[in-house]
Amino acid sequence: MTVTEDRTISVQGPADDMFVCSGLGAGYGSIEVVRRFDLTAAGGSVVAILGPNGAGKTTLLNTLAGLLPALHGSVSVAGQTVKNGRPADASDAGIVLVPDDRALFTALTVEDNLLAARGRHGTTVDSAFDRFPALATRRKLTAGNLSGGEQQMLAVARALMQEPRVLLLDEMTMGLAPIIVEELMPTVRRVAEDTGAVVVLVEQHVHLALEVADRALVLVHGEVVLDRTAAELAADPTLLESAYLGGSVA
Numbered sequence: 492m493t494v495t496e497d498r499t500i501s502v503q504g505p506a507d508d509m510f511v512c513s514g515l516g517a518g519y520g521s522i523e524v525v526r527r528f529d530l531t532a533a534g535g536s537v538v539a540i541l542g543p544n545g546a547g548k549t550t551l552l553n554t555l556a557g558l559l560p561a562l563h564g565s566v567s568v569a570g571q572t573v574k575n576g577r578p579a580d581a582s583d584a585g586i587v588l589v590p591d592d593r594a595l596f597t598a599l600t601v602e603d604n605l606l607a608a609r610g611r612h613g614t615t616v617d618s619a620f621d622r623f624p625a626l627a628t629r630r631k632l633t634a635g636n637l638s639g640g641e642q643q644m645l646a647v648a649r650a651l652m653q654e655p656r657v658l659l660l661d662e663m664t665m666g667l668a669p670i671i672v673e674e675l676m677p678t679v680r681r682v683a684e685d686t687g688a689v690v691v692l693v694e695q696h697v698h699l700a701l702e703v704a705d706r707a708l709v710l711v712h713g714e715v716v717l718d719r720t721a722a723e724l725a726a727d728p729t730l731l732e733s734a735y736l737g738g739s740v741a
């Protein structure tokens with residue numbers, strides 16, 4: 492994605508299913524909250540974005556999803572171009588965000604939530620129920636009557652109806668009981684492996700995120716201070732700790 496004077500983001504991928512952000516700046520008006528964000532991720536991989544409150548994680552995801560205009564930089568997704576700050580273009584390029592509030596239609600049934608997300612894609616509701624059997628038995632319930640964990644499953648299922656190439660998950664586990672979190676997290680890995688999408692995961696449950704991610708970046712005050720494989724970080728908690736405390740160990 493290249494941000495030009497007219498705020499166009501060019502999305503050009505050197506290889507299929509490759510997601511590249513280069514020197515991305517994100518923020519609000521003249522306030523740059525995220526600076527010089529770089530990422531290259533292969534299809535089927537899971538990238539965790541970690542960091543303390545206020546580091547800019549949600550700002551970054553919202554920018555990648557086109558909800559906020561990027562201030563600088565470039566991104567590519569399998570050769571497609573997105574106009575900066577236009578969610579429909581990001582969606583056309585295959586970038587799909589599950590926001591932290593889940594964005595469900597709470598008055599609609601599970602089935603209708605899925606159908607509404609399908610758009611022009613050929614995905615069937617049954618494929619969503621195959622992945623999340625718990626939703627199948629609740630298909631006629633309104634989304635507002637689901638448990639928190641079921642609502643989150645539905646939010647992810649809705650995103651998958653759009654056949655994402657890049658799936659952005661913002662605080663998927665927020666507000667959920669630990670037992671539900673442990674059930675949900677492996678889904679992330681399976682989604683990446685089954686669909687070949689890049690999954691970018693913003694997550695507070697650091698240890699669980701490292702279990703499912705290939706790679707993790709720690710964002711502090713809008714800058715990446717650490718970028719390692721998840722296995723390396725899981726094996727060396729002091730590295731993570733010092734990054735959270737603001738040490739630049741990238």
Ligand code: ATP
Nearest residue numbers: 518519522524542543544545546547548549550551
């Ligand atoms: P958390 O883990 O607490 O959700 P985060 O890493 O996702 O935090 P952001 O929500 O992206 O962080 O916020 C980063 C910074 O941007 C914060 O200082 C926040 O106050 C600021 N910010 C967020 N939204 C806006 C906005 N609409 N206008 C101006 N500043 C904003």
